[in-house]
Amino acid sequence: xxxxxxxxxxxxxxxxxAPQKEYAKEMETYVLQLQKQIVSAVEKEDGGKxxxxxxxxxxxxxxxxxxxxxxxxxFEKGGVNITVxxxxxxxxxxxxxxxxxxxxxxxxxxxxxxxxxxxxLVIHPRNPHAPTIHCNYRYFEIPSDKPGEPxxxxxxxxxxxxxxxxxEEDAVHFHKGIKNxxxxxxxxxxxxxxxxxxxxxxxxxxxxxxxxxxxxxDDLNMKSPQCKSANKEELFxxxxxxxxxFVDGYIPIVAKRKKMPFTExxxxxxxxxxxxxxEFNLVWDRGTKFGFMTPGARIESILMSLPxxxxxxxxxxxEPGTPEAKLLDCVQNPRDWVK
Amino acid sequence: xxxxxxxxxxxxxxxxxAPQKEYAKEMETYVLQLQKQIVSAVEKEDGGKxxxxxxxxxxxxxxxxxxxxxxxxxFEKGGVNITVxxxxxxxxxxxxxxxxxxxxxxxxxxxxxxxxxxxxLVIHPRNPHAPTIHCNYRYFEIPSDKPGEPxxxxxxxxxxxxxxxxxEEDAVHFHKGIKNxxxxxxxxxxxxxxxxxxxxxxxxxxxxxxxxxxxxxDDLNMKSPQCKSANKEELFxxxxxxxxxFVDGYIPIVAKRKKMPFTExxxxxxxxxxxxxxEFNLVWDRGTKFGFMTPGARIESILMSLPxxxxxxxxxxxEPGTPEAKLLDCVQNPRDWVK
Numbered sequence: 001x002x003x004x005x006x007x008x009x010x011x012x013x014x015x016x017x018a019p020q021k022e023y024a025k026e027m028e029t030y031v032l033q034l035q036k037q038i039v040s041a042v043e044k045e046d047g048g049k050x051x052x053x054x055x056x057x058x059x060x061x062x063x064x065x066x067x068x069x070x071x072x073x074x075f076e077k078g079g080v081n082i083t084v085x086x087x088x089x090x091x092x093x094x095x096x097x098x099x100x101x102x103x104x105x106x107x108x109x110x111x112x113x114x115x116x117x118x119x120x121l122v123i124h125p126r127n128p129h130a131p132t133i134h135c136n137y138r139y140f141e142i143p144s145d146k147p148g149e150p151x152x153x154x155x156x157x158x159x160x161x162x163x164x165x166x167x168e169e170d171a172v173h174f175h176k177g178i179k180n181x182x183x184x185x186x187x188x189x190x191x192x193x194x195x196x197x198x199x200x201x202x203x204x205x206x207x208x209x210x211x212x213x214x215x216x217x218d219d220l221n222m223k224s225p226q227c228k229s230a231n232k233e234e235l236f237x238x239x240x241x242x243x244x245x246f247v248d249g250y251i252p253i254v255a256k257r258k259k260m261p262f263t264e265x266x267x268x269x270x271x272x273x274x275x276x277x278x279e280f281n282l283v284w285d286r287g288t289k290f291g292f293m294t295p296g297a298r299i300e301s302i303l304m305s306l307p308x309x310x311x312x313x314x315x316x317x318x319e320p321g322t323p324e325a326k327l328l329d330c331v332q333n334p335r336d337w338v339k
Numbered sequence: 340x341x342x343x344x345x346x347x348x349x350x351x352x353x354x355x356x357a358p359q360k361e362y363a364k365e366m367e368t369y370v371l372q373l374q375k376q377i378v379s380a381v382e383k384e385d386g387g388k389x390x391x392x393x394x395x396x397x398x399x400x401x402x403x404x405x406x407x408x409x410x411x412x413x414f415e416k417g418g419v420n421i422t423v424x425x426x427x428x429x430x431x432x433x434x435x436x437x438x439x440x441x442x443x444x445x446x447x448x449x450x451x452x453x454x455x456x457x458x459x460l461v462i463h464p465r466n467p468h469a470p471t472i473h474c475n476y477r478y479f480e481i482p483s484d485k486p487g488e489p490x491x492x493x494x495x496x497x498x499x500x501x502x503x504x505x506x507e508e509d510a511v512h513f514h515k516g517i518k519n520x521x522x523x524x525x526x527x528x529x530x531x532x533x534x535x536x537x538x539x540x541x542x543x544x545x546x547x548x549x550x551x552x553x554x555x556x557d558d559l560n561m562k563s564p565q566c567k568s569a570n571k572e573e574l575f576x577x578x579x580x581x582x583x584x585f586v587d588g589y590i591p592i593v594a595k596r597k598k599m600p601f602t603e604x605x606x607x608x609x610x611x612x613x614x615x616x617x618e619f620n621l622v623w624d625r626g627t628k629f630g631f632m633t634p635g636a637r638i639e640s641i642l643m644s645l646p647x648x649x650x651x652x653x654x655x656x657x658e659p660g661t662p663e664a665k666l667l668d669c670v671q672n673p674r675d676w677v678k
Binding site for chain 1: 639654
């Protein structure tokens with residue numbers, strides 16, 4: 001059972017988390033388990049095996065596990081990463097973080113101690129009829145002197161689907177899955193996060209969405225206007241529901257598309273659309289930028305999201321009425337996929 | 340004949356340009372001629388023909404000519420653009436510009452009227468033994484009420500070579516050509532601009548230079564510490580010398596490499612290195628960022644620099660002692676190519 005509360009119903013007492021629970025640890029346990037679950041589901045669909053790369057930061061302040069599938073049977077490239085960091089932000093990172101969070105201790109570009117635990121994945125199938133997917137859930141905190149009572153903390157994350165060819169039923173299946181997961185916590189979450197996703201995963205320089213959207217949230221804690229959960233534990237449960245819904249939201253779509261025949265022209269269209277994916281990640285994605293500014297960040301893990309192949313052609317425009325033009329129209333005019 | 344002056348020798352009178360000359364017009368005439376010269380030299384080497392695309396800004400405040408060679412004989416993708424703009428900067432563009440130029444009229448993100456005239460090109464050959472080249476020369480001014488006496492102005496530009504496989508003799512030939520062009524104006528230019536190029540065309544997130552460098556300068560006018568010319572006309576002549584040296588600095592290298600045999604593995608290495616090129620242009624290049632922020636900017640012209648094909652592989656590392664490792668060592672340790 002669960003309950004949800006509108007924001008006005010939250011009392012001060014409800015806003016406090018159980019002081020003993022250390023959510024950085026809880027989240028670490030969760031993402032380790034989620035990574036295993038996803039890797040095993042993807043391997044089952046593919047037939048191949050992920051290459052598993054565990055790494056430690058040189059300063060001992062964190063580790064990661066990168067699971068990589070490259071040039072495999074069903075998938076062209078897939079990375080499922082977890083990162084557990086307990087370190088200091090660079091001056092540039094601290095400055096950017098303070099612009100969004102005035103409550104942070106210190107000022108300007110003073111270094112900030114932080115903990116960050118997250119899972120992030122991008123999977124690019126080989127078949128152009130199967131969509132690319134991205135998903136990321138993370139917990140972030142600035143610790144205080146008291147364990148279990150951080151100075152500040154938040155959850156962030158989301159999941160979004162990027163078809164190369166549009167199958168409306170796939171977009172509906174994907175959105176329904178994530179809506180169901182969120183509705184268990186509050187019916188207000190899905191419409192808010194869906195809208196934020198359409199705004200975030202947007203290539204301003206192209207006036208195009210990245211794909212058919214999904215959900216996105218950031219800086220989510222009890223003080224956020226978007227928060228409809230009564231306490232930190234409920235918020236954590238909401239994030240877990242999203243993570244748990246990943247496999248059923250995506251794998252059945254790949255299963256349906258992976259054996260469809262395709263032509264070399266369709267592969268070329270796929271590479272052109274993957275060029276757009278590269279553009280989004282390198283130009284607009286906040287996570288990639290934050291990674292570039294984090295000292296000792298592991299660049300290979302950050303850029304694992306980039307596709308194996310991408311193309312750029314001058315003034316490429318699909319003929320009106322083609323499936324390629326249909327996809328383009330869809331990303332230029334984001335839709336509601338479920339009511 | 341020409342003369343060059345050390346900065347201390349410059350008198351106030353020498354710093355003033357002839358008031359009648361309109362350099363935006365002069366530069367426009369020059370880049371139109373240079374574009375023709377380069378396009379014809381590249382066509383001769385390739386055997387194919389550029390597609391020529393003349394476009395106008397919707398607000399009538401400028402035009403451009405994009406010459407594009409795509410999937411051709413010797414060249415995989417080449418774009419030689421000129422742009423002539425007489426417009427207003429966006430608020431974001433004005434703000435960024437004011438951070439580097441405190442002398443600009445207005446403040447914060449007030450719009451700024453400007454004129455910009457430039458040529459920019461990127462050429463990606465098909466043969467992995469032939470290097471990619473980039474070159475860009477531009478004149479920028481903030482007009483005042485008096486014609487020929489702008490509120491402020493500067494030249495910017497440079498040229499840099501990006502080999503896929505390192506041929507030291509090619510790097511030396513290229514650097515010698517540009518050094519000779521600059522030495523005619525001052526022997527101090529080449530070493531300064533070479534150093535600035537190594538710093539600018541640098542992928543901080545990879546600790547790698549983009550290639551073997553070349554020259555780079557920006558914000559160059561009589562007030563710049565780098566300026567070793569006695570007046571605006573001499574500075575303009577210096578920029579023209581660089582532009583004029585382009586064809587002889589690059590085309591002989593392509594002529595020498597274009598028929599060398601290559602393998603599919605070498606093509607893959609080329610695509611991986613082109614991935615790095617995409618990373619530089621989308622993550623670090625100031626011109627690309629400025630373009631993205633300019634209202635009505637023509638995105639297809641800005642992104643024409645991107646290669647036809649690019650690859651990304653997780654943790655790709657060439658075997659020690661291979662030609663691929665030799666290239667990597669070279670971009671990780673920038674050298675002096677001419678004394």
